[in-house]
Structure formats: C-alpha cells, structure tokens
Amino acid sequence: MTESDVVISCRNVWKVFGDRPERLRLTPATTLEALRATNHIAAVRDVSLDIRRGEMLVVMGLSGSGKSTLVRCLARLLDITSGEVMVEGQDIGKLSETELIELRRKKMGMVFQSFGLLPHRTALENVAFPLEMRGQDRASRIARARDMLTLVGLKGREGYFPRELSGGQQQRVGIARSLAVEPDIWFLDEPFSALDPLIRREMQDEFLRLKGMLAKTIVFITHDFDEALRLADRIAIMKDGAVEQIDTPERIVMAPATPYVAKFTEAIDRTRVVRALALAQPVAGPVPEGGALPAGETLHALARRIVGDSRPMIPLMDQGRIAGILDRKAALDLLLGPAA
Amino acid sequence: MMAATLAKPGFFLDQRRVAQAILLAALVLVLFRGVLPAGLIRLPEGMVLPFADWINAAFAFAQNDLGLMTLTRAFSDAVEVCLDVTANLLYGKSRWPNVGPIPWVVIAATAGMAGYALGGLRLAVLAAGTFVWIAVMGQWKWAMETLSVIVVAVPFSVVFGLLMGVLAWRYRMAERILNPILNIAQSLPHFAYMIPVVVFIGVGPKAGAIVTIIFSVPPMIRMSLLGLRAVSPEIIESGKMSGTTRWQLMTRVRLPAARTEILIGVNQVIMQSLAMVVLASFIGMPGLGQKLLQLLQALKIGLSVEIGITIVLLAIVLDRMSKAWALKQPEHVEGATWVQRHRLLAVWLGLIALGFLLAWLNPYFIEVERKQALSLADPLDAVVGGLIDLIDPVADWLRWFLITWVLIPLRDAFLWLPTSAVLVALAGAAWRIGGLRSALVCLAFILPIALSGWWDRAMITLYTVFVSVALALVIGVPLGLLGAANEARARRFLLVCDTAQTFPSFIYLIPVIMLFGVNDVAVVAAVMVFATVPIVRYTIEGLRNIPPEIVESAQMSGASGRQLLWHVKLPLALPTLVVGANQSIMFALFMVIIAAFIGTQDLGQEMQRALSSTDVGKGLVLGLAVAFMGLTADHLLMKWARGREATAGR
Ligand SMILES: Nc1ncnc2c1ncn2[C@@H]1O[C@H](COP(=O)(O)OP(=O)(O)OP(=O)(O)O)[C@@H](O)[C@H]1O
Numbered sequence: 001m002t003e004s005d006v007v008i009s010c011r012n013v014w015k016v017f018g019d020r021p022e023r024l025r026l027t028p029a030t031t032l033e034a035l036r037a038t039n040h041i042a043a044v045r046d047v048s049l050d051i052r053r054g055e056m057l058v059v060m061g062l063s064g065s066g067k068s069t070l071v072r073c074l075a076r077l078l079d080i081t082s083g084e085v086m087v088e089g090q091d092i093g094k095l096s097e098t099e100l101i102e103l104r105r106k107k108m109g110m111v112f113q114s115f116g117l118l119p120h121r122t123a124l125e126n127v128a129f130p131l132e133m134r135g136q137d138r139a140s141r142i143a144r145a146r147d148m149l150t151l152v153g154l155k156g157r158e159g160y161f162p163r164e165l166s167g168g169q170q171q172r173v174g175i176a177r178s179l180a181v182e183p184d185i186w187f188l189d190e191p192f193s194a195l196d197p198l199i200r201r202e203m204q205d206e207f208l209r210l211k212g213m214l215a216k217t218i219v220f221i222t223h224d225f226d227e228a229l230r231l232a233d234r235i236a237i238m239k240d241g242a243v244e245q246i247d248t249p250e251r252i253v254m255a256p257a258t259p260y261v262a263k264f265t266e267a268i269d270r271t272r273v274v275r276a277l278a279l280a281q282p283v284a285g286p287v288p289e290g291g292a293l294p295a296g297e298t299l300h301a302l303a304r305r306i307v308g309d310s311r312p313m314i315p316l317m318d319q320g321r322i323a324g325i326l327d328r329k330a331a332l333d334l335l336l337g338p339a340a
Numbered sequence: 341m342m343a344a345t346l347a348k349p350g351f352f353l354d355q356r357r358v359a360q361a362i363l364l365a366a367l368v369l370v371l372f373r374g375v376l377p378a379g380l381i382r383l384p385e386g387m388v389l390p391f392a393d394w395i396n397a398a399f400a401f402a403q404n405d406l407g408l409m410t411l412t413r414a415f416s417d418a419v420e421v422c423l424d425v426t427a428n429l430l431y432g433k434s435r436w437p438n439v440g441p442i443p444w445v446v447i448a449a450t451a452g453m454a455g456y457a458l459g460g461l462r463l464a465v466l467a468a469g470t471f472v473w474i475a476v477m478g479q480w481k482w483a484m485e486t487l488s489v490i491v492v493a494v495p496f497s498v499v500f501g502l503l504m505g506v507l508a509w510r511y512r513m514a515e516r517i518l519n520p521i522l523n524i525a526q527s528l529p530h531f532a533y534m535i536p537v538v539v540f541i542g543v544g545p546k547a548g549a550i551v552t553i554i555f556s557v558p559p560m561i562r563m564s565l566l567g568l569r570a571v572s573p574e575i576i577e578s579g580k581m582s583g584t585t586r587w588q589l590m591t592r593v594r595l596p597a598a599r600t601e602i603l604i605g606v607n608q609v610i611m612q613s614l615a616m617v618v619l620a621s622f623i624g625m626p627g628l629g630q631k632l633l634q635l636l637q638a639l640k641i642g643l644s645v646e647i648g649i650t651i652v653l654l655a656i657v658l659d660r661m662s663k664a665w666a667l668k669q670p671e672h673v674e675g676a677t678w679v680q681r682h683r684l685l686a687v688w689l690g691l692i693a694l695g696f697l698l699a700w701l702n703p704y705f706i707e708v709e710r711k712q713a714l715s716l717a718d719p720l721d722a723v724v725g726g727l728i729d730l731i732d733p734v735a736d737w738l739r740w741f742l743i744t745w746v747l748i749p750l751r752d753a754f755l756w757l758p759t760s761a762v763l764v765a766l767a768g769a770a771w772r773i774g775g776l777r778s779a780l781v782c783l784a785f786i787l788p789i790a791l792s793g794w795w796d797r798a799m800i801t802l803y804t805v806f807v808s809v810a811l812a813l814v815i816g817v818p819l820g821l822l823g824a825a826n827e828a829r830a831r832r833f834l835l836v837c838d839t840a841q842t843f844p845s846f847i848y849l850i851p852v853i854m855l856f857g858v859n860d861v862a863v864v865a866a867v868m869v870f871a872t873v874p875i876v877r878y879t880i881e882g883l884r885n886i887p888p889e890i891v892e893s894a895q896m897s898g899a900s901g902r903q904l905l906w907h908v909k910l911p912l913a914l915p916t917l918v919v920g921a922n923q924s925i926m927f928a929l930f931m932v933i934i935a936a937f938i939g940t941q942d943l944g945q946e947m948q949r950a951l952s953s954t955d956v957g958k959g960l961v962l963g964l965a966v967a968f969m970g971l972t973a974d975h976l977l978m979k980w981a982r983g984r985e986a987t988a989g990r
C-alpha cells in the first residue's frame with residue numbers, strides 16, 4: 001500500500017455538539033462525562049482512520065454510537081470540532097465553497113439513512129437532481145435517471161412523488177439517485193435498511209459489482225452482520241463516538257481488541273468469517289497424505305469436507321502451495337462447538 | 341415608583357407576597373382618591389410628552405431630507421401600472437392593454453375550474469356560484485374594483501414577505517430586529533397604517549393597494565421563516581451532496597420543501613388583504629367596501645346585507661381555495677397524450693371559449709346592467725323591518741338598560757380611576773404572573789400611553805374591550821362547552837368559527853347596526869360578536885385536547901358530570917381558554933377601532949380624526965397606544981398560560 005492509495009484519511013477527528021464546542025480543549029483523554037458536565041455531547045471522539053482506494057469499509061455500532069455523524073464529517077456536511085479530514089490529499093476543512101461543490105459534484109455521493117428525498121419532485125426528478133446540478137442536459141439526465149430507476153426495480157413509478165411511495169421504494173429512489181452519478185467516493189448510511197431480503201441482496205450485488213469494476217471507495221453503515229460480512233473489506237466498530245477497532249472481519253471476530261468488540265461480535269457465526277488459513281499451523285515435518293483443502297475458504301464453506309475427512313491433520317493449499325496444516329479437531333470445535 | 345421601594349432583596353423570593361403588597365398599594369390609591377394630589381389622579385399637563393410632534397418631525401425629515409418621497413413615489417408608480425392592467429382586465433377601465441373587461445362568465449368559469457382543481461366539486465360550485473351571484477346581483481364592477489387591488493397587492497406582499505423571511509432566516513441579526521417590529525405591526529390597528537400612506541401617497545386605489553401590501557406582509561414573513569426552519573436537515577444535506585450552490589439550494593431545495601408553510605402564508609396574506617381592502621374605503625378606495633360604507637351610513641340595511649353577503653362569499657372562496665392549494669400534496673398523473681395529462685386545462689380552455697362565445701352573443705354575459713340585476717333588498721328590508729318591529733320593544737329596553745345601568749356607569753368608573761392606581765395595579769398583577777421582568781415590560785408598554793396625554797381615550801377603549809370580552813366570555817364559554825359535547829359537533833362548530841374568522845371585521849357591523857342603530861350598544865355588540873369567535877374556538881380546542889385517561893380516571897373515582905366539568909375539564913382547558921381570551925382581546929381592540937365610525941369617544945375616534953386631517957404623528961401615537969395595550973394583555977396572558985402548562989407538565 002502506498003500513500004497515494006489512501007483516499008480518505010482522518011486524524012483525531014472530534015465532533016462535539018452543544019453550547020460552545022469550539023472553546024473546548026479536546027485531547028484523547030477527554031472523557032464523555034467531562035463534556036457532559038459542560039452541556040456538550042461528543043458524537044465522534046478522536047477518530048483516526050485511513051480508507052484505501054477500492055476499499056469497502058463497513059461501520060458498525062449501536063444506535064447513537066456516532067456512525068452517521070462520522071460519515072457526515074467525512075463528507076463535510078458537518079464541520080468537525082477538531083482534527084483533520086483529508087480527501088485525496090486535500091484537507092476538506094480548508095476547501096472553499098466552490099471547491100467543495102466541485103468535489104461533491106464530481107467525486108462524492110451519499111445515500112441517507114432517512115432517504116432525504118425532495119418532496120416536491122417525482123422519483124424521476126429526484127434521481128435526475130444531482131445530474132441537473134452537474135449541468136448535464138435534460139434529455140440525457142432523464143434517460144440516465146430512467147435507467148437507474150429500472151435498475152432498482154422501480155420501473156413504472158417514475159412519475160410518483162416520494163409521499164406516494166413505500167419506505168422501501170423511497171429508499172430505492174435514494175439509492176438510484178446516488179447510483180446515477182457513480183461517484184468515486186460513496187457514503188452509504190444504512191442504505192438497505194428498509195428493503196426486503198431479495199432486493200437487499202440484489203442491491204448488495206450491484207454495489208459489489210460496481211466496486212470491483214470501477215474501484216469505488218465505499219463507507220457503508222449497517223446494523224446487519226451478515227451484510228457486513230458479505231461486503232466488508234474492513235469493519236470499524238464504534239462505541240460512544242470512538243472507533244474501538246478497525247480491522248478485517250476475521251480479525252475482528254478472532255482477535256477482538258476490546259471486551260466491547262468481543263461482546264459485540266459474540267453472536268456472529270464465526271465459521272462464516274474465519275478462513276481455514278487462520279487456523280493453520282505451520283508445516284513442520286511431513287505433509288499428511290491425500291488431498292488438500294483450499295486455504296482461502298471459510299470453515300463454513302469447507303464444513304462438509306472437514307467432517308467427511310478422517311485425518312487429524314489436513315493440509316491446506318494456497319495458490320498451488322501447501323500453506324499450512326489444519327488441526328481437524330480445532331476446526332470441528334469451531335464448527336460444532338467444543339465437545340462436551 | 342412604589343413597586344421599587346417595596347422590593348427589598350428578600351422579597352424577591354416570594355413573588356406572591358410582593359405582588360400582594362403592590363396590589364394593596366393600588367387599592368390604597370383608589371380608596372384615598374379623594375385626598376390624592378391631582379398629579380396622581382392624572383398626569384400633570386407639564387409631563388405630557390409631545391410624541392406626535394417628534395414623529396411628525398421625523399417623518400418630515402424622512403420625506404424631505406432623506407428623499408424617501410422619491411422612493412415611495414417610484415414604488416407607488418410601479419404599483420399603479422399593475423393596478424391599471426388589472427383594472428382594465430377586470431372591469432374595463434380604459435388603460436393599457438385595453439382588452440378588458442373579461443366577461444363575467446369567463447371569470448366565473450375560471451374560478452369554478454380553479455375550485456375544482458384544488459378542492460373538487462364542492463369548491464367548484466362555491467367558487468363559480470360566488471361569481472355568478474356577484475354578477476346577477478349587479479355588483480360586478482364594485483367587486484372587480486376590490487379584486488383588482490387584491491390581485492396586485494397579494495403578489496407584492498408575498499414577494500416582500502418571502503424576501504424578508506429569507507433574510508431573517510439567514511441572518512440572526514435581521515431576525516432580532518424584525519421580531520419586535522412584527523409584534524408591534526401585527527397589533528397595530530388598520531387605521532394606523534393608513535395615515536402615513538395617505539401622507540406619502542394620497543388617497544384613492546393606489547393608496548388602498550399600498551396600505552394593503554404593507555398590512556399583509558407580516559404574516560408572510562413569519563410563515564416563510566417558519567417554513568425554512570422546518571425543512572428536514574436530511575433533505576438539505578441531500579441537496580448539498582448533489583452539489584448545489586447556495587442559490588440552487590435555496591431555490592430548488594429549501595423553498596420548495598417549505599411549500600406548505602409558504603402557501604399558508606399566502607393564504608394569510610390574501611385574507612389580510614381582503615380585510616384591509618374593504619377598510620381602505622376610508623381612504624377613498626372604491627369597491628365593495630366603499631359601497632358598504634355608504635349604504636351603512638345611509639342605514640340602507642337591505643342593500644348593505646347584499647354587499648355583506650358578497651364580501652362573506654368572497655372571503656370564504658378565497659380562504660378555501662388558498663388553503664386547499666396549501667394543503668394539496670403533489671400527485672402523479674397518468675396518461676400518454678397531452679390532453680390526458682392536462683385534462684382540467686383542456687376543459688377550462690373549452691369553457692372559456694364557450695364563455696367568450698356567450699358574451700359575443702349577448703352583452704348580458706359581459707356585465708349585468710344595474711337595471712337587469714336582481715335584488716333582494718326590498719324583501720330583505722321588509723323582513724328586517726318586521727323583525728325590528730317585533731323585537732324593538734325588547735331591543736329598546738335592552739339598549740336603554742345597558743346604556744344607563746351598565747355601560748355609562750362602567751365607563752365613568754374606568755375614567756374615575758386614578759392613573760397612578762391603574763399603573764400600580766398593573767405592575768402588581770404583572771409581578772404576580774411574571775415577577776419583576778413582567779412588571780417592567782408592562783409598565784414600559786403602558787406608561788407611554790399616560791405620557792402621551794391620551795389616557796382618557798385609552799381608558800374608554802379599555803372599557804369597551806373589557807365589557808365586550810367579558811360578554812364574549814359569558815356567551816362563548818357555554819357555547820364552547822356545548823360544541824365540545826361530541827367530536828362531530830365539535831368539528832362543525834370549529835368549521836363555523838374558522839369561517840367566521842375569515843370575514844373582514846367590517847362585516848360584523850351590519851347586523852348590529854341593523855338591530856341597535858348607531859350607538860354605544862351597537863359598538864359593544866359588534867365587538868362582542870367578533871370577540872366571541874376565538875373564545876368558542878379555543879374552549880372547544882381546550883376541552884378536546886384533554887387526555888382521555890384523565891377524564892376516565894376521574895370518572896372511575898366517581899366524579900359526577902358537574903364535578904367532572906368544574907374540577908377536571910375546565911381547569912385543564914384553562915390555559916388554552918386563556919390563549920383564546922388573548923386572541924379575543926386582540927380581535928376586540930381591532931374591532932373597537934373600526935367601530936369608531938359608528939361614533940365612539942375612544943382612541944379610534946381620534947384616529948379617524950387624525951386620518952381626515954392626515955396627522956401622521958397623532959395617528960401613529962394612537963395606533964401604538966392600541967398596540968401597546970394589546971401587547972400588554974398578550975404578554976400577561978401568554979406568560980400565565982405557559983407557566984400553567986409548564987406546571988401541569990404538558
Ligand atoms: N445535530 C445534533 N445535535 C446534537 N446532537 C446530535 C446531533 N446529531 C447527532 N447528535 C448526537 O450524536 C450522537 C450520535 O448520533 P448519530 O446519528 O451519529 O448516531 P448513529 O450511530 O448514526 O445512530 P443510528 O444507528 O441510530 O443511526 C447521538 O447521541 C445523537 O444524539
């Protein structure tokens with residue numbers, strides 16, 4: 001990873017709401033209680049993270065933990081109280097109004113938790129709105145908006161007003177609106193929360209496809225672990241405004257940095273996250289006889305073969321080489337729970 | 341000041357104790373009136389400040405030295421050009437573009453279609469029917485003279501109001517300056533606006549239009565500010581993320597998203613304009629108002645009832661249509677062809693064509709001549725005459741009784757009170773409700789009235805308002821109780837109240853003059869009727885909004901119907917009722933001033949004199965005196981109601 005790969009980078013970002021937050025002196029040691037005593041609420045506390053090009057970072061945390069606020073700070077919808085946010089090497093706190101508008105027109109897109117549709121515009125006009133702001137001509141933006149609505153399954157509803165659409169349909173209009181511009185940097189705040197499981201999966205696939213094809217950088221907020229595991233390159237867990245841990249899904253479950261993260265991830269089915277390689281022991285001595293298992297697959301995917309295999313030690317194959325040895329008992333313990 | 345000497349620090353702790361002491365002092369002043377020095381009974385002449393002269397000097401300076409005259413001239417010329425256009429279109433005044441008048445059938449059809457588009461068949465019938473009525477009753481020209489001003493004034497007010505609303509929304513400073521100005525402006529009686537306009541513009545339709553514009557701006561400012569504040573932050577953020585510039589964000593996101601509030605503002609502008617345009621007859625504005633004024637002065641009851649019906653119908657139509665527009669939510673339209681998608685427009689065009697054809701065939705459909713017009717005046721006069729003969733003995737006795745035994749003694753009592761006692765009592769009451777701050781605020785409002793030298797006139801106004809609002813409470817609260825009996829009835833009562841509130845205040849004078857003639861009783865009756873409406877309304881609202889659990893739990897503890905009413909419902913509804921009383925007082929103040937032309941001796945009468953002698957200073961001082969009385973009542977009652985609601989934890 002080189003420096004230029006980092007698209008968004010934030011350092012010690014604080015966002016404090018309250019009477020006079022600009023007068024506060026914020027250090028990593030500042031506690032919530034100290035702030036509350038002066039009538040302030042810290043929604044984001046001392047967050048530092050880097051997001052690479054083409055990466056999907058999933059932000060998780062309890063309700064009120066500051067996820068939406070963090071994303072708003074990254075998009076400079078909110079001015080941060082202290083720290084700095086760099087987007088493609090520029091400090092966005094220092095951008096002028098026109099530069100910021102340019103950045104949003106050309107680079108950024110967002111899907112809002114409560115949709116943020118313009119009530120006086122039809123679904124079609126809502127989707128075309130960012131294109132209109134970019135100065136695209138009428139015919140082409142209408143055509144593009146139509147395509148996007150079809151993509152999200154709203155063909156035939158183009159002329160409906162937000163009020164006339166169901167929650168899930170409104171959410172899809174919001175998704176279509178941000179798909180229409182295909183921004184390089186995407187902020188998705190619980191974008192699929194109101195969708196039924198089928199459409200949700202379709203939409204996830206669509207974003208994965210775009211991300212894979214066009215190297216989009218995506219910050220994705222969700223409460224749904226399955227969704228997070230499907231999409232995430234890395235997961236950030238937030239608590240009371242601070243990022244407790246930011247890491248790959250596997251390390252989050254296998255090596256939680258704090259007791260909170262451990263508790264938060266307790267209910268996850270580990271076998272769907274943990275790849276065989278993570279349990280591998282180094283090759284010492286002779287490699288066991290017989291076929292090897294692919295090291296990059298999750299235990300869940302390999303479950304049938306592990307159960308069916310009778311060797312106590314199973315070789316793992318990665319890119320044509322033996323990458324390690326899997327202890328079958330350890331794997332079975334994870335899959336079935338430790339033997340009583 | 342007595343209050344200040346009594347208020348030792350320790351006393352601050354007990355608001356009630358201080359208030360009692362001050363009120364006691366007021367009582368002492370009243371009881372020992374006989375031995376009080378003259379200076380405490382009325383302010384000595386030497387202390388009266390010539391506010392009017394100062395204001396006149398300021399106006400003269402603005403007019404001559406600041407060149408404000410040129411500015412107002414330019415503005416009024418622009419208004420005049422617009423007025424000429426609408427006058428030509430609506431009633432064929434020979435001005436550019438010289439195509440009018442538009443035949444009444446076309447206007448009626450247009451109104452009907454607009455009604456249909458906004459609110460369905462019923463509104464269509466109401467709108468078209470109103471214009472048909474106006475035409476066949478031979479009132480077309482007057483009504484169009486009135487409407488031609490409204491059509492010009494409303495857009496001006498809306499644009500001004502919107503601009504100032506945006507300004508107040510954008511800059512805290514602007515809001516801080518505007519807020520008190522709006523408070524005063526919205527409690528200034530109509531006439532106070534007319535006098536400066538007469539000075540700057542003169543009399544006639546132009547002045548009428550301009551005073552209408554100025555008068556109807558404040559609610560627009562308020563509503564646009566409210567609307568802009570209420571736009572959900574995510575809508576704005578989504579606009580920002582779409583890359584809007586500030587201008588785009590305002591025009592394509594914020595303002596459209598605040599549509600409902602802004603259109604409610606437009607509704608208020610229209611209703612205020614109608615009320616003002618009718619009154620502007622006092623400054624030579626032709627139209628329905630002027631006709632009504634002449635007929636009332638000549639005591640031609642039948643004809644004035646006809647005009648009254650027209651004004652009421654217009655008020656209802658304008659109110660219903662603009663409200664329907666405000667509340668109408670956008671709806672998608674299906675259809676492939678233009679005609680399918682614009683069905684109503686197509687029907688409208690057809691109707692217009694038909695209307696022009698009719699007008700071409702027969703001039704009756706352009707304008708109904710006076711001699712072709714129907715009139716209800718004779719039968720109406722007969723009915724009213726019979727009615728009056730019937731009730732005259734009673735009405736006569738009532739009039740005599742009220743004047744001799746209620747009104748005159750009360751008025752004398754108000755005038756008898758020493759100024760000092762009134763001020764001290766006010767301070768005491770204010771202290772009881774809101775502490776030192778309230779006492780100071782109220783004195784700041786009322787002391788200038790004493791200093792202005794209009795104290796006696798103000799006391800007469802106060803007495804009229806007091807009597808009328810007291811009567812309004814006596815009548816309105818039981819009516820409200822009756823109305824709140826069940827949900828269906830409550831809704832019907834509220835509809836009647838809503839409708840009655842849209843009528844221009846002038847209308848209320850017709851029935852009372854009809855019944856009582858021109859005297860103090862008529863004034864009190866008109867004010868009382870006008871002031872009863874908000875009381876009924878808020879009584880119903882107050883009772884309706886009591887949480888059902890509370891009523892149920894009281895019933896479970898075995899409260900009888902009467903106990904329930906007195907110990908549970910009324911106390912809970914009281915704060916809302918007080919808000920109603922507050923509005924009632926405002927209404928009464930406005931009405932007292934308007935009723936002045938029946939012949940009163942209060943501030944309103946003086947204001948009429950100031951109007952006819954175009955004395956700006958005097959007019960404004962009188963207007964402000966009325967406004968300050970209203971604002972004092974508003975401060976005290978609202979403070980009390982809020983405090984009460986806070987303690988009730990609602
Ligand atoms: N404009 C604001 N003013 C004051 N406090 C705010 C504001 N916006 C957010 N907060 C506070 O900041 C904290 C974080 O809010 P945020 O919306 O970021 O939570 P979230 O993690 O997105 O929650 P959810 O999952 O419910 O969407 C909350 O305690 C909230 O009350």
Ligand SMILES: [Mg+2]
Binds near residue numbers: 067068069113189
């Ligand atoms: Mg959120």
